Amino acid sequence: MTDRAVEDLLRTLAPQVLGVLVRRHGQFYACEDAVQEALLAAATQWPAQGVPEHPRSWLVTVATRRLTDEWRSERARRDREVAVAAREPAYPAVAPAADEEPPAGDDTLKLLFLCCHPALTGSAQVALTLRAVGGLSTAEIARAYLVPEATMSQRIRRAKQRIEAAGARFVLPSPADRDDRLRAVLRVLYLIFNEGYTASSGDELHRAELTGEAIRLARELHRLLPDDGEVAGLLALMLLTDSHRAARTGPGGELIPLAEQDRSRWDRAEIAAGVALVTEALTWSAPGPYQVQAAIAAVHAEAPSAAETDWPQIVALYRVLARIAPNPMVTLNQAAAVAMVDGPRAGLALLASLDADERTAGHHRLAAVRAHLLELAGERTAARAAYLAAARATTSRPEQRYLEVRAARLAADR
């Protein structure tokens, strides 16, 4: 087996093995560490010595051994310090219970809910999900997020402590909480995807791998919850967005806007899969934000060129999105679409309301869309000023570069 195949196998097995341990022993914190060590052992041994006949059992055995070693040394330490008679495990949180083994998929779901627990910050949810469900090592996650390994290691440790302190359990959320908790899971997967997708090519390879990981997890979630339209919508949105990957940057890593991308380089297989998923979901599911965003992406994907895009359809979809998930960023995108149907003035009029909203006032995206619409309206001086304002406000190097180029073009060819 190649290193890559071993890695894929380990990532698939990671949540299953962790599920078995947590169900048997409780103690998410200690079990997660033990599984991580077992995965590292497998990653070094299997490529050289071959994959054992029952890889999952191998991992469970090794992880359990690490866990009992840990308990033994913990016990010895405690016995030395104080003679405690306590027979209870060191970390009572995250109760086990079941003696029979539920299907492995249930464990993956429970783990996802646990890792995206509301007691955690977004970045902690992301890090823990990648490690406990995705089976990535701390070093890999740290490389992908461009922070030192020690920083990421602490972030994961703190996240696990928080989960225990919050008394979270290794169970599926109650029906009352389920929707909110599932939204949190979808948001985390989307964040992971975006982190990878927005990375520029070349030296950002580790980050780009996050995209594949997010799609893998979304696919797994869709397999486990085939009746959830938003899960299907998120997976479709990821596939449709990812289909642009080869066309979204130029040879020097510069960003190429959707309208100017070489559409022959879009990934047709991903588009077909994404379109099929969202079209099917919308036939039986109430439209949620991910489905509508995927539907918008599907309209773009099926257009032979920017000019031939079904803009009225896109405007209609943004109107739906603005109704079910009102958000100034939606209005911003809606304005850009309205401009393509009713002209740039109509789009600019929609933008005016966003200057008063503190979430968008001064935001580089507002300035960038305004610049684009002013350019379409032929107001070159105002467009240039807006591009420069956007370039000053963004904290992304590639976006800044793109905006500066647009501003420079307006200065040059007058």
Add this chain to the structure above:
Amino acid sequence: MKYMLLIWNRPGFVEELSEEERNAIFGDVDRIMAELTASGELVGGDALAHPSQTRTVRAGAHAGAVEVTDGPFVESKEQFAGYLMVDCETPERAAEIAASWPDVTHGVGVLEVRPVMDQAGTEM
């Protein structure tokens, strides 16, 4: 999002502090660094040597020439004394970290909070 917290203070201010004040400041620094390490927000940080140890390098009078002078670039009472790099959830959180730094709480300096440019971006 990563932020760099640039610490500006008056060189030599430490010399005028009592031992107690000095210990309090260093104690604060140790405590905050430990907290930021534990929370997984600390990316890095360093203190810089006294500004008298600085060399400033600039283009010289002739093409291709370089001029190196002793002393800092900015002539001001406050000098750049060190930095922290943090990776945190919001700009408010970065400002909160800056507000807890002893140069601010003891009124001996200021901190600038500056977002670090991201190498990632979305097409527009």
